[in-house]
Amino acid sequence: GESVGLHLPTLSVQEGDNSIINCAYSNSASDYFIWYKQESGKGPQFIIDIRSNMDKRQGQRVTVLLNKTVKHLSLQIAATQPGDSAVYFCAENPSASKIIFGSGTRLSIRP
């Protein structure tokens, strides 16, 4: 669910390593999930999505995993690059009109 009042947790990753960002969602009615990337001062940008009839979906350098049993979503970024530094949000769609965002994770890349 929404945790908009919390400071963002930070994940620090060595450049070239894989990053795994986790997210717990709250609503059992959600059947569509989205990952967004937000750079400083900009609006969130779509990365990848997944529907509840799937447990894995791959894009270019990114993979989303969905575990409906424990209401858990993860985003894996392969061979992390400096340009991947950003805040990453998961979002769930409990109804056709409503989209709720998770608390977000700040990804920082060590050279």
Next chain:
Amino acid sequence: SQTIHQWPATLVQPVGSPLSLECTVEGTSNPNLYWYRQAAGRGLQLLFYSVGIGQISSEVPQNLSASRPQDRQFILSSKKLLLSDSGFYLCAWKTDRREKLFFGSGTQLSVL
């Protein structure tokens, strides 16, 4: 293709002054429209959403209001701003299906 416009990009307003932020979408009809607010270093808080002209759903009771006078226009307003209204305001749209949101570039509001 669809585009979303949001303005202004930055705004500095005194406490107690009114607010009007505007968002328009091009290239689509009957979009669902959304206003989110983001405090510095925080997550995205859904403020209002609209599934049609004149239809507004409020998620967080506060001194803000939203209106949708036209199909592709969404306005966020306040009669008297509070210090706590400072933040990054994002407009977004999507279809009426379970699909992804598309965000505008945001308005950084500072209430002093």
